[in-house]
Amino acid sequence: MQEKIVNYIFNHPKVIFGGVLLLSLITAAMLPMIKIDTDPENMLPVDQVERQFHNQIKADFNLHDMIVVGAVNQSPEGIYNPKSLQALLTVATQTAQIEGVIDYDLMALSHVDNIKQAGPGSIQFEWLMKQAPSSQVDIEQLQQAVDRLPLLKNTLVSSDYKASSIYVPIADKNQSHRISLEIQAIIDSVDSDDDYHITGLPVAEDTFGYQMFVQMGISAPMAGLMIFLLLWYFFKNLKFIAAPMIVAMATVIMIMGAMIGMGYTVHIMSSMIAIFLMPIAVVDSIHIMSEFVEKYQAESDRESVIRAVIADLFKPMLFTSITSAVGFFSLMLTPIPPVQIFGAFVGAGILLAFVLTIVFIPAYLVTLKKESLDSLRKLHHSKSKLSGWVKGMGQFSVKQHKSVIVFFLSVFAVSIWGVLQIQINDNPVRWFKTDHPIRVADKVLNEHFAGTYDAYLVLQADTAAIESSFFADASVLAPLISSHVEEAKNSDMDFAQQLNEWLYWAEDQLFDAQDQLADDLEQFIALIDQTNIQLAAFKSPDNLAYVAQLQSALQQSGLVGKSNSLTDVVKTVNRELRGGAAVAFDIPDSQAGVAQALLQYQSSHRPHDLWHFVTKDYTSTVVWVQLKSGDNQDMSAVVDYMAEHIANKPPNQLISIHWAGKTYLNKVWQEEMVAGMGMSLISAFVVVFLMMVLLFRSVLFGLLAMLPLTLTIAFIYGLIGWLGKDYDMPIAVLSALTLGLSVDFAIHFLQRARDIYAENQDFNLTMQMMFEEPAAAISKNAVVIAIGFTPLLFAPLMPYITVGFFLATIMAVSAMVTLLMLPAMLRALKTHVMK
Template sequence: MLRDRLVSLSINHPRWVFVSFLLFAILAAVQIPAIQVDTDPENMLPHDQPDRVYHEEVKARFGMHDMIVVGIVNETHPAGIYNPDSLTTLHQLSEAILSLEGVIRQDQMALNLVDNITQEGLGTIRFNWMMAQPPENQAEADAIREAVERLPLLQNTLVSGDHQAAGIYVPITHKSESYRLSQEIQAIIDTFDSQDRFYMAGLPVAEDTFGVEMFIQMAISAPLAGLMIFVLMWVFFRSFVLITAPMIVAMGTVIITMGLLIGQGYTVHIMSSMIPIFLMPIAVVDSVHILSEFSDRYKPGEKPRQALQEVLGHLFTPMLFTSITSAIGFASLAFTPIPPVQIFGLHVAFGILLAFLLTVTFVPAYIMSLSDKRLAQLKDHSLQEDDNSRLGRALSLTGKLSVKSAKPLLAIFMAVILLSAWGVSQIQINDNPVRWFKSDHSLRVADRVMNSHFSGTYDAFLVFEKNLSQPPHAQLTTELTRILQENQATAEQQLALQEMLSEAENNDFDRFTSDLGALLDQASYLDLDNETLWLDLLDEVERIQVEVKYFLSPEILDYMDRLMQTLQQSEDVGKVNGLPTLVKTVFRELNAGDDTHYRLPDSARGVAQTLLSFQSSHRPDDLWKMVTPDYLSSLLWFQLSSGDNQDVSRVMQQVADYMAEHPLPDGVSAHWAGMSYINVVWQEQMVNGMLNSLMGAFLMVLVMMIVLFRSIKIGLLAMLPLSITILFIYGLIGWIGKDYDMPIAVLSALTLGLSVDFAIHFLERARAIYRATGSWPATVDEVYKGPSRAISRNAIVIAIGFTPLLLAPLVPYITVGFFLATIMAVSALVTIVILPAVIQQIKDKDRLFGGQQEA
């Protein structure tokens, strides 16, 4: 039998247990220096997830890059940012950033790196650098302001509408460079003697900074929590001998589990960084149960072997089942579609089972290695403290109250359950990586300030695509063949066209149509008798050449323009930039230059001519950020002042509503991309996945409880603390207005483990005592002298032990610390107060527990 083998190994060969434990710990520890941290929310989705694949495709198609947004704010000067000193500082900072490694220089945007578009004469425009040199006086600064205000693409993007802030958009080679670059940019800023204030914002820098601070916090929080638990256990038990074993088991469990994760090549995500925090309480709880029972049974002077065998014989099964049920709770996270959550759940499940194995081997081996003197000290610090202690008296009163006032207590808890259910209905699913920092963090401050001035530092892209019924080459061939047939062309003419098509054949459609057009034009001169036919074919080539470049069409541009204007009236949308804005701006300057000509051209040829003029600018490739070179795909760049999922989802719904009322043209589709959209996707998948895994794990735990107790009734009773705790915790989240985010989502797994642990130990001991006494009052009295004390003490130690997390600068750690303590408190309270009250209402206790009838 597994139990007997493990007990025999630990009691008879303690040195082998120590050596094996040490070797595994060392092997795991040497893996930890290879740790790699990853806080990229994109990796919350599998690499082949369709939305993620499309997002990456859009970035490649339009040459989009992750960006750091640097803001310069001046709220004191009458001209705001448009004063010579501020613009000089902006110019110097922008030029300095260009020299940094990892910056994509040609795509950086700032006032010194964009064009001022002006009219050179009717039909001619000029492109001059907006700020080639810093202004020397206020008049020059005012001229820059006037120029920016004439260019909708720049207004409220590069300079805020209130004139108090200017931005530098710094595209970077990879988002993992964000933190390093932000530090180097800050070092440049620190060299300026300026009255301006500087900020850095954007999802990439927030995510990468979180990764750095998470790494630091991971190295601080878990040891601090461990130290706090150690101190509290010493305060309770006053014996280093007693508390050493649980702490070694807990630390060993954490080291081996993290070493395994890192050794397998997994990166440490925000979830896996919390593995030590989740494992610590679970690993400590089982060890304390063994020491508590042993200190009761052991008598000084005797050999500890017999007492250990009795303790492990009594506790092995409930500890095994609590470990398995806790592991099931976390392993169920493997069924979520979020890879970091899967890895987190599976490794915590492994750590829980490892903690059980170490508890039933290392702790007995540790006790066997103690001298008689130390064993006597262990007995002197028995966990079963005097009934006259404060905790003893409180628990004794609680037991009596639970039985005598069962109905009022149950009525109160029913009211709490109803309020909790209402709270659950108020929960909002929402997340935003910037909110992972405390409100006074520099990134949160920057986020508030910059989004109060600018249109928004959060990006989302709406991509329009034209789906052609057939490839352009085939479409052109089909139409030309049709014209030949309509004109009853001769075989010679058909052969001549085939030769032209073969001669002009080229994969690039523009080159193909250009060469074919030249051949047709030449044929119209050489074959004057059939000039009309060749010119008709030439006209068809030119028509299809424009038609397949769909986003040159004024009709689709007008649709996009009307959508942009409608959405910009929404409070949720800061600004929308797109191809229509560029076309209207250039078209205005090609004509009279006044606002009456700020419109779209009447024909596709006019649009093409407008864009051809733009490509004479200093930044011609900016066009391909808005439309692909084949003109079959175009995007709108949404600037949002909030990256919260709720806000982004609301914008998406507004777009959907508009398209429902104004259907897209035939063959045109629209899809979302951008990091703000990706955050919405993984959050929705996480919530649905967590719900499914929680329901599945709940049913599995219920089956485990019925199998363990061999009783449906007791199995259901064991699930009561778990059910109430889950409902209360999520009700509390709704009451306080806390958003349902990633850390909150995984708390259900921890609730499953800890709540069931307390219930199993309480019910197992209650059943054993009832069978021995045959009396429910006697059972209650005895239960509140033993198991209730162990449960209460464990709850207090763990709950208070993780209070250092409340001082962390990262919100997810604070969230976990607070709710972990709440889970411990609620699950312990329900176990020692509500369970006895519910059992009190069951009349046939003899049938419930399988004992004798009450006296």
């Protein structure tokens, strides 16, 4: 089969070139269809329970994603000065007019109500800052009003009075970057001495998407340029190195085009596919070219040389490609859709690169003119500086094999300690460098305010249990009642509406009823009233008091800046109805008192704000939790603290409590990713080991092949632990690349060592020959791949920098382990393995 393929390539090179060109053109035509997606919500499947619940809560409470604009004034009077307040008014008013901004929900000093007593038993709602105050008296009144309103204090104005914020709700989070630029233009046009900042998860995510798109257009070409320069340094023949560059570019174009053409969006992970594939795609080409250069002489028959090279390298290249692909395909076992897509297409790209290398490189070499290859006679790699260093490594490894083994075992032990120090954490805002405006804004505003990150603690009445209890109690009443209820039980009418219909019916029946039926109808009416009270759970003073208790626990945790809830609304209105004294800032004693306070609030300029805290049937309420950090660790700490508190002080049995919000969703997908990555790594590790045993037909050789992989993974993740680098999304996928490429070097080394030993039966000679061309090719591959990723180090986005640094480190470490550890192990076990 292999011979037939090679013969076809030699006889039909133009068919090969035409096929590669046609596929490249077809897939390249799909690239303009690209769609960018950086929403971390999409890290979870659409049917994920937490994601569905989060979106349901957003719909139930009409919640929107927010951009946070903050103005900071460090003068003694802080933000409470005429110029700053006028600027805030102008910025808020003009921001409300931007397309995509939900103007009626915008929160700013100029767009919210002041609640104050209008007289005995009545209150008045007026715009808090309809016009910017110019006198000191008016400014002091504004300050006092904000301090009296718990929903605004330390939310719209910081507790130190140095900053004020504008919360900008947006209809589509994918427009965040565009809206933020328009807000910035407004800020630039305003006469203000304040420092303005723009932040928030939506703008961070959408801005990242924009910059990611730009970075995709820079990093891949830069990687290609670096690889080209390295190949030129190694081979110094433009026509010769054009082939691997064509293979790399064709691989990237075909894979990215196919992915986009199939309708997949480009997420943060899939945006790195091109930069991953560009260096990996030239690996096999370098092996072929290195060996071709070693064997090619002026009098050589190039077809014979190519056949000999393919015969030597086909099997190890096939297995290295498969194992690398398996490493990435293992990511499809994770429950994170963007990671699955990334793994699938990088794995497919590696296999495609192998096929293109096998068919295109020989076809290209066989068509080169003889004079184009003349310069190759002077490029024997065994005579290069790199080869000299590699030979020294080989001699040292064999002579000092015991010391080398002890050294690597020590490194492994220390690495395991480092792995145990790893902390799982991520935050989209931290995807930017520390000096990025969004990162700076996040730091500054969270220093002044209660927090720019939101999470929602959701309390829900168990309507199903209430409904079931009602039907059970109604079934034991008079047959007239129970049968009437049973007939309507399965109707399409809402249960609350059914209760009202039954109430009218029962009151009508009561006019003519006597004796036991009259008693049962009165019980039925009482049951309906009780059920209505249970359904309107968050008009209940007891349940509102429990919400206040949860807010107190959140504050006492030391992890939360502030929380807002329906209880705060009720307490504020109740205080003003009862004279305005601080002692009256409390929950009314009765459900009727609560209902009165809520009814009063609905006469404000923003009555719809009430439905951001409670559903219109009062069966569910939400506590807005403000956090100063969007890190998963901090969100997890809040969740764990509240879980313990709720376990010790549970609500009544008809109330359930859950979490929602973007900050909470980030915690969920991060935990899912860690669990999924662990499963994929273990599964891939087992599969690769079995493949190694199959390839070498030896369990011992299979174990030896896994050594570089095991040591590299341990060292890299140990290094992450030592450096205190958080385990985030980019770090998580490094295991797949480590697994694939580390075992590649081992396969080439062990397979070639066995083949050479089979010919000469001399271990020392085998090691000497191994550290000629084979080891030189391995080292060149490591250098090309490592330096191929270095353009990422100059990216403005932290995930790219992280991947660039650690991938270069992976290449260096895995090559070092292969060229030092494997010779030492072969020397120690030569009586068992070299037979």
